[in-house]
Amino acid sequence: MKVLTVQDYQRVRSWVYRYAKHLDITRWRYHFENGSKEDVLEALLFYQNKDGGFGHALEIDCWNPNSTPVCTFIAWDILKEIGCDDKENPIIKGMMKYFERGEVWTEHGCLWSIPTNNEYPVQPWYLFPNAPWFPEDWPPENYTNANFIKFVLNYFDKNSKIYNNVYNIIDYRLSFMSKLSNFFTFAKSDIEQTIETNDWIEFIRCLQKYNLKSNDECVQLFTELLNIMKPTANQDVYENCKKRIENEDKIDSHELDTMVDQIVNGIWSEHGLKCDNPEQKINEIASLGELWWPIYSIVDTLRVLKKYNRLE
Structure with a gap:
């Protein structure tokens, strides 16, 4: 059984404190250094707009200050992470107002990108209606439909218009599979x-x-999903999807060992960002997500290792 040593943990901690946004440092402190929920909430509020949604590069690959579904769902994940996702939380109420306006979802689903993304620095996959490599007629409701449906079913009254519209989205998504x-x-x-x-x-x-849907119907839907993916998706993506479905996201000992190895040998290692092509590497870092996403994700990874007693 592999554990993350104190030395490796401290190396990760140094990276976080050097390169993370303030919000992620508050998350780190909350989970590993007896920090407070209040500090996380205070940092998170700087990203919330008057319409109740979140923007301002909360997802650092999209510098649109306007509220986007992606940033709003990231904020929701953070609220769930610290146990502050109750419906009475003013932040959640703001999110509800944002989605209730109906500007970022259609009967086909929730938008991944919004039109104003095209007016700000973004990675190409955040251009509206889709990335350049998508067909022109491909619908813009991608990637975020499950989050939107879960949010509505979790917080809105069953008699509300948005709640009932979710049924149309569900029907469309099933027909779209x-x-x-x-x-x-x-x-x-x-x-x-x-x-x-x-x-x-x-x-x-x-x-x-x-x-x-019944359990049997959902099993059949998972089977259909895998049957669609097997001949068309990348092999690793298919295998990981199959594993998620079959194991219901349970984490075995081998996966925990792999998590430890990835930290020890990743960007957190003694070599850091040492590379053969420095010019290319600085361009990758300048793409914004190169450092931020690993830092954002490392909090989740260490939470798992802590839960399974894999921190020395």
Whole structure:
């Protein structure tokens, strides 16, 4: 059984304090240094707009200050992470108002990108309506549908307009599943394919949780998803998706060992960002997410290792 040594933990901690945004430092302190929820909430509020949604590069690959579904769902994840996702939380109430306006979702789903993204520095996958490698007629409701459906079912009254509109979205998403094979032909990166397939996994689980489909129906939907993916998706993406479905996201000893190895040998190692092509590497770092996403994610990884007693 592998554990993360104190030395390696301190190396990660140094990276976080050097390069993280203040919000992520408050998350780190809350989980590992007896920090407070109040500090996390205070830092998070700087990203919330008057309309109740979140923007301002909370997702650092999109510098649109206007509220976007992606940033709003990241904020929701952080609230859940610290146990502050109650409906009475003013931040949640603001999010509800943001989505209730109906500007970022249609009967086909929730928008990944919004039109004003095109007016600010963003990675190409955040351009509206889609990244340049998408077909022109591909719908812009990608990647975030499960989060939107879960948010609405969790917080809105069953008699509300938005709640009832979610049923139309669910019906459309189910009818759209067969077209996923086309998606895998033009969205070829593992990251894009993983984000989309994770969205479908969470979507089906949501149908199961809220008794919108029976267990047998959801099993069949998972089978259909895998059958679509097997001949079209990247092999690693397919295998990881299959593993998530079959294991229900349970983490075994081998996976925990792998988490430790990835930290020890990753950007947190003694070599840091040492590379063969410094000019290329600085351009990658300048793409914003190169450092931020690993720092954002390391908090989740260390939370798992802490839960399973894998921190020395």
